[in-house]
Amino acid sequence: MxxxxxxxxxxxxxxxxxxxxxxxxxxxxxxxxxxxxxxxKHAYPLMKRIRDKTKEAVTLYVLENDYRVCYEHVESLLFMSCVVRVGDRFPLWAGAGGKCILAYSDETYVLNEIEKAYPITGATITDRESFLSELASIRERGYAISHGEREEGVISVAVPIFEPPHRIFGCLSVAAPTVRLDEKAIEELIPELKDICSRISMNLGI
Structure with a gap:
């Protein structure tokens, strides 16, 4: 063989x-x-549009076997950037992408994932009640933010993508060094990110 x-x-x-x-x-x-x-195929041109506008890296993560897996990545146009490879997988309990997926996941599943959490950086959320409160805030505003929870010096924002019957499928994430992307810039970006994720969800049948 x-x-x-x-x-x-x-x-x-x-x-x-x-x-x-x-x-x-x-x-x-x-x-x-x-x-x-x-x-x-549907997400790539939309991701490239966000990248060209912000010059920052954009990643499509999909929930797969208790991980968020990179299905597509559009690299930053700037020299100092956040690099992710297609196929890379990361835990769900650290970073904007993971929190975004957990915020819309089954409660038992969420509690199991929180049990796995340990401090990757000083900003990683490991306390159960703090984590649950963070997930509730994500659901309320419709997006997740991470300030160096998985990698120090990196800020990232993620918006959920859904599949029928309104199950969490994954998310779209924009990540950059904290010296370049602040909360004001993220707030200005959120409406377009939500619109793009809504289009991707519609392509999946939502």
């Missing part, structure tokens, strides 16, 4: 130590799959 996968270039065999790694065909197929995922 391994020899067949190597012949198809789905695996690559290292003759020196007899180990295997993913082959070039899988890299190619990955891009084909990405280009055919409806939500990514």
């Amino acid at each position: 391994l020899n067949s996968l190597v012949a198809l270039k789905l695996l690559h065999r290292n003759d020196r130590d007899k180990s295997y790694c993913l082959g070039p065909k899988l890299y190619h197929y990955g891009f084909l799959a990405k280009d055919n995922i409806s939500v990514v």
Whole structure:
């Protein structure tokens, strides 16, 4: 079986130590799959519009197996930026994207995730009551903000995306160094982010 996968270039065999790694065909197929995922195709031009307006990085996160997984990322136009790769996964209990998803998740699921929390930075919320209060505030205003909760020196904002029947699907996040993005700039950005996430949700059938 391994020899067949190597012949198809789905695996690559290292003759020196007899180990295997993913082959070039899988890299190619990955891009084909990405280009055919409806939500990514629909979201990308909208994400690029936000990036061009703010010059900051924009990321599409999707809820997958207790993580938020990057499905698409549009890089910042500026030298000092927040870099995320497609396929990267992050915990739900740290950062704007994770909190945004948890705010619209089932209560039992939320409590289980909060139990996993530990201080990644000095700003990471780990106290149960503080976390639940934060999630209630996110639902009230319709977006989440993180001030260095997952990575020091980074501010991020996230708006939810839903799928039928109004289940949380993921979120769209804008992240930047705190020296460039402040709360006033975020407040000005929120209406457009909400509009874009509403369009993506509609594309998913909401």
